[in-house]
Amino acid sequence: MRRHSLMAALSLVVATIGIPDAKAEGPADIAPTGTLRVAVAVGPAASAFWTTRDPSTGKPRGVTVELARAAADKLHVPLQLVEYQSSDEIAAASSKDVWDLSFMPADVKREQFVDQGPAYVAYMSGYLVRAGSDIHSVADVDRAGVRVGCIEGTSTSRTVEKSIKQAKLTKFVKPEEAAELIGKGDLDALAMGMGALEDLSRKLPGTKVLDEVIQSTGVVVVVPKGKAAAKVWAAHFLDDAKADGTVRRALDGNGFIGDKVAP
Secondary structure, eight states, X not given: OHHXXXXXXXXXHHHHHTOOOTTSOOHHHHOTTSSEEXXXXXXXXXXXXXXXXXXXXXXXXXXXXXXXXXXXXXXTOOEEEEEESSHHHHHHGGGGTOOSEEEEEOOGXXXXXXXXXXXXXXXXXXXXEOTXXXXXXXXXXXXXXXXXXXXXXXXXXXXXXXXXXXXXXXXXXXXXXXXXXXXXXXOSEEEEEHHHHHHHHHHSTTOEEOSOOSEEEEEEEEEXXXXXHXXXXXXXXXXXXXXXXXXXXXXXXXXXXXXXXXX
């Protein structure tokens, strides 16, 4: 009885003076090198997921960069951006201990590599068609002789690959190459996230984004597989970032005023 009484008393003291829980996540759990390494995908057009290069510095800029800064600030550690060309590249590198945190469209295939947390924005994919094209709907895309492009290693590419039966599909490792070809008219349609396509369309006169959505998911926060403490911290961080306006400011500051913050 005495032992139980002593344990109860100790528990009361801990609760009263607020001694931290030994299992609480700290910087060492999330950023073991002392720097928060955030993986970002860099492409030719910006979206709520894709970053682009700042023309003056050459460094990535975009929504995920703003969220990465917020995460590093919350941990009180320096930030290091680790650049990739697609979400699949980021996921595949998760076991190499080269990044601690990232953001990407939710995808079942990547669950073997990363642990996915909550979403911060909806992510819809569609088609951009070249200038002068007679493609007016998604149904018009899948025809013999139509040249379709997508970015290899994206969830959009897997959706397109399943749906295309007659058109010629080309997967591009470098998003910039696909953008260049559709700008020249050497591709008839390019599948990517709607935000990136709208940005690309503004840069390529005559091209247009089809209204129809071919895929819809959410952009989620992720950590390498098996990092339990990091997963919990990342989920809390993103929930707080949605609640305190950090996500809204990141979207608005990068031109995505119409994108809605995920609930």
